[in-house]
Structures are given as C-alpha cells and as structure tokens.
Amino acid sequence: MAATTDASAPSEGQAQVCDVLVVGGGINGCGIARDLAGRGWRVVLCERDDLASHTSSSSTKLIHGGLRYLEHGEFALVRKALQEREVLLRSAPHIMWPLRFVMPHDAAQRPAWMVRAGLFLYDHLARREVLPASSGIDLRLHPAGAPLKPQYTRGFVYSDGWVDDARLVVLAAIEARERGAAVHTRTACVKARRGANGWRATLADANGATRTVQARALVNAAGPWAESFLRGVATPAAGEALATRRLRLVKGSHIVVPRCFEHDHAYLFQNPDRRIIFAIPYEGEFTLIGTTDVEIAPDDPGAARIDAAETAYLCEQASRYLRVPVRPDDVVWSYAGVRPLLDDAAADPSAVTRDYLLEAHHVAGEAAPLLTVWGGKITTFRKLAEDAADEVGRMLGERRPAWTAGAKLPGGDLSGWIGAPRRPDTDFERFVAELRRRHAWLPGPLVRRLARAYGSRIERVLGAATSLDALGVEVAPGLHEAELCYLQREEWASAADDVLWRRSKLGLHCTSTERERVADWIARRKAALPAAPPCVKRA
Structure with missing residues (x-):
C-alpha cells in the first residue's frame, strides 16, 4: 500500500x-x-x-537464528529469527546471501551429541527452501579442515546468511x-x-x-x-x-585481519568460556573475527571502542583453532558496536536475551x-x-x-534483468552475468561490487555512461565521481566515512592518502553545490 x-x-x-x-x-x-x-x-x-x-553498522553481519541462543532456552527467538532468514534473503539478494558455517568439534567444550541435537533443532524450527541442512564432516578431507590445527578432525557444517548491515x-x-x-x-x-x-x-x-x-x-x-x-x-x-x-549496554567488538583461509565457508569456534566467535570471509582479501560481550556503563554508548584486551581475546581464541596464529599486529581494522539489550537480570552478558x-x-x-x-x-x-x-x-x-x-527492498527485484526469480544466490549470479553482457566496458571487480551495492538500481549510478571515462574522475581505486554523486544525491552521504565505511567498505582497500582524496572531493562538491558540474558525462 x-x-x-x-x-x-x-x-x-x-x-x-x-x-x-x-x-x-x-x-x-x-x-x-x-x-x-x-x-x-x-x-x-x-x-x-x-x-x-x-550499532547497525557494527554487527557481525549475519542473518541468523542464533544457534547459541538454544543453550539459553531462547526457542521462540530462534524460531522467529529462523523464519526471517529466507524472507530477508529473497528481499535483497544483492546485499544478502547464504553462507555455510563450519564448527570444528572440540570435545572439551560440548559433546558431539549435544551439537548434533542443537543443529537438528536449528534445521527444523522453521521451514527452509533455500538453505541446506546441517551435516557432519571429516575435516581431514573437507577443504575447511586445511587451515585448522591437525587435532580438529571432525566437524559440523550448517547454514545461515550474510548481510551488508549498513x-x-x-x-x-x-x-x-x-x-x-x-x-x-x-x-x-x-x-x-x-x-x-x-x-x-x-x-x-x-x-x-x-x-x-x-x-x-x-x-x-x-x-x-x-x-x-x-x-x-x-x-x-x-x-x-x-x-x-x-537497558544493559553490551559492547561487541570485531577485528579484521588479512585473509586466513581461501575457501568460502565461515567458522564458528567454541571457546573455553562457553562463548563462541566467528571467523568469516570478508571483502575478498580479509577475515572478520568477532565478537566479544563486554558490559559497559550507559554514559556515552557512542564512545565505545575495542580495547587491547578484546583484541587479544579474539586473537587468542581464533588461534586455538587456526594453524597460522592470529596476532594483534595482524589487525588492519577493528570496530565495536553497542547492543541495547533489555535488562533481564542475567548475570552473564552473553546470556541476556x-x-x-x-x-x-x-x-x-x-x-x-x-x-x-x-x-x-x-x-x-x-x-x-x-x-x-x-x-x-x-x-x-x-x-x-x-x-x-x-516485498523487495530497493535494488532487490532483479526480474527486469533475469526474468522470474528462482533462488536468491543463483539469481544474483545470473544478474551479474547479464550486467557484464550489457556493460562489457565495466571491469569485472567493479561490476561485481556495484552489483552487490545497488542491485537492479545500478543504472541510477551508471546513468548513460558507456565507458569508464564517462563515470568521471576515479577519486579512489574503483570509486568514480558518478558513484559519489549518486551517494550524495540519493543516499544521504555527506562525509567520507559515510561512503568508505558505511555505504561501502572501500576504506579497507584504500590507503590513507586515497581516503583523504575522497574527503577532499566531498568537501569541494558540497562547497560548490548547487553550481557543481554534472557527475556523469552524457553519451
């Protein structure tokens, strides 16, 4: 309506x-x-x-039911979240997609029967049409076993989803x-x-x-x-x-390090403190590791930052599983978000609903x-x-x-490009193929990034351009004036961080000099408006 x-x-x-x-x-x-x-x-x-x-740009970026919440008896919450997974995946296949998770079995944490029981519930609490069921795997044979220490020989694999949260x-x-x-x-x-x-x-x-x-x-x-x-x-x-x-304010911090593994699965690692952390493929070249649960005072949630103890904790727990240890010096970026959890008198912040x-x-x-x-x-x-x-x-x-x-979210209706939808993940790949056919002049990495960001609305960014030159100056690698103008005009972006860390994660791929160039361009553009020249050269 x-x-x-x-x-x-x-x-x-x-x-x-x-x-x-x-x-x-x-x-x-x-x-x-x-x-x-x-x-x-x-x-x-x-x-x-x-x-x-x-908080909304500082999550672990998962569309998930919350497997660990089953241990706390949160069956209604898990069911509600599981019911939403595929609804969301279908609504925006450009910014969300299925992801398989590997849980190496550590008998010192939870017995195998308990893990299997939890995964059985996870598979059956809500209907699945896109996401495959869980299964046991032999880590000595599965590609996900190669980055792990040799003592981890058995594991489990299950499904959830990924989202570009911002x-x-x-x-x-x-x-x-x-x-x-x-x-x-x-x-x-x-x-x-x-x-x-x-x-x-x-x-x-x-x-x-x-x-x-x-x-x-x-x-x-x-x-x-x-x-x-x-x-x-x-x-x-x-x-x-x-x-x-x-409210109880609980800080969840994450670190980003150079890529720890080559395959496309994520990991769920069980820790001796009964918590879990994830290690997730991120932005092609990196691995995202998180999160912590640290209760903070309510004074100024916006000032929350990851601290050295949290960084050490995430590195230590990931290194318990990975053959190549993760060290604080490896961290290329980190962020912390504050979860506003309703106070339910739970003693452990991880157990708060x-x-x-x-x-x-x-x-x-x-x-x-x-x-x-x-x-x-x-x-x-x-x-x-x-x-x-x-x-x-x-x-x-x-x-x-x-x-x-x-309903589809903006950019999520790909039918004008690929016809009737089939399943979100394959629909997106068909969309990328059609986009490459129509715009063969776009470099492969750029066409995939723009497809992920804008979906079927990509031509609002490209305009009538038929060449890279028509997109204007390349202000930073892969970031042209046409896209910057679109973000200012249509997506409320008014500062470099809006573009580099929320509308995209290009900040991870840029040098400090390149990030500064983006800031300078935005400042000049704002000063020149409304007399600024067109962003896209018309064919």
Missing part, C-alpha cells in the same frame, strides 16, 4: 505535521519508518548522525522516503513534549538550525540511547513516567501515544517493524494491513 500523502516540508515558521515521528536511524528506526510509510501514514524520521552510524539500513530508509516519509539525517531530536493533540518535537541539525514537528504518535527507536531519550528528551504529562525499563520488546505508552481515548523499542537484532528487524506498525495503528485507531513479508 503506497503512501497517499507526504510528510511535506512546512511553510516558514510552521511545524512539519505528520502522523508518526520516528527517532533513530538504525535498522529498527528505518525499518519501522519504511513499514509505516508503506501503510500510508505520514512519517518523519530523524537521526542525529549518519544512518547506521552506530546498506540494509540505507535501503530501508530509501524505501521509506520513496513511500512518502521525510528522512532527516544529522538531525537530533532535542525535545519532545507530549500534549493534548500529539507530540511537538524540536529537531536540530548539525549546523544548529531547528525545525518543529507536530506528530500524532512518537516512536522511540534510539537503540542504545532509548532509555536516555525517555529520561532526558521526551517530556511526559505531569506525574507520568515514560522510562519504566532499563537478544529478543525485542515493544512498549506502548497509551491510554485508550487519549492522544499522543508513544512506542519504545527495547532490544532487538538485525535478523528480526522486518518482523519488529511489522509488529511496531501494527501497534502504532492500534494506538491511533487506524489498523492497516501489513505488507513487507513478500
């Missing part, structure tokens, strides 16, 4: 009027804005930084905008007052300019800042308590409902958004049907 009215810009001095104000530009906020706008409500979304600046957020925001939502990045909600007729919020951009939004309902999807938003920004009616729950809770503050017959999102994980973002939109509709007294279960 397309939006019939926009949350249009107000006249000078007037408030921007909408049905729902969504605070937070991570995966949950953008997913909720997308769902609400698709049901026809007028939506405004604000994010104080760039889209996916924090691009997933951007695609949700793009669709929200195309269905009528107003998306304001680098714009903080600094005040929200509940009144008799709704919420009146003040938004402030990076330059200090403010605007007022009048909303019938407010959605707090601020992630690690959800609790502090309720305690410091949202102003309730007299005597009303908005913050009734507490990853499920979400939607908390409604609303009295029947009264105006200005509030919905707060507590917790969540990237795999269940679509279902969370659907549940949130259902709840907003209930509070507004306007129930409208859900629509996202079978």
